Amino acid sequence: MSTEKKDQRVIIEGAFLRQRAGKSVAFAATPPAPKPAPVRRPAHVARQLALAHHLQRAIENGAVADRAAVARNLGLTRARVTQLLDLLLLAPDLQLTVLEMEAIDGVEPSSERPLRRIAHEPIWAAQQSHFRELFG
Numbered sequence: 001m002s003t004e005k006k007d008q009r010v011i012i013e014g015a016f017l018r019q020r021a022g023k024s025v026a027f028a029a030t031p032p033a034p035k036p037a038p039v040r041r042p043a044h045v046a047r048q049l050a051l052a053h054h055l056q057r058a059i060e061n062g063a064v065a066d067r068a069a070v071a072r073n074l075g076l077t078r079a080r081v082t083q084l085l086d087l088l089l090l091a092p093d094l095q096l097t098v099l100e101m102e103a104i105d106g107v108e109p110s111s112e113r114p115l116r117r118i119a120h121e122p123i124w125a126a127q128q129s130h131f132r133e134l135f136g
Contacts, residue, residue, distance in 0.1 A: 043101035045087075045112050050099065052084045086116050091124035094131050110135070 042050075058064045064073065071081045090098065101109045118130045 038104050039106070040102045040104055043098075043103045043109050045108070045110055045115060046099050046101045048084060048112055049087045049090075049095060052087045055081070056085060056088055083112070083116060086119050087112070089119040090115065091127045094118070094127060097131070 055064075055070050059066065059070065064070050067081045067085065068078055070076075071078045074081070087098075088095075098115065103109065114134055118127050118134070121127045121130060
């Protein structure tokens, strides 16, 4: 094994340094396992928007009488059902963007509340402007 000084770090060829919290430093013959790929799943707000579309379709098809019946069947308050269905007020292109959002390693890109605030803006161009401010 040879060692050499490089940029104030000691490089040891042929061995890999591993250190565990609270334990001593040990050398291993194999490198540590690479980090796993990030876990991606649909964002919570995307699932909520998809649920809102499903509920609205059920109301329109007559499978459920109204929002109050949806709330009773799902064990939600009527206010919560209204909050979910308010997401349908977003401009169509914004809805597509929200449906494509992903949570990466459990980190959500946004919560539902700011999107509902945007959805209450009656003009789609203003919605898009506020959405860009929020998400860049």
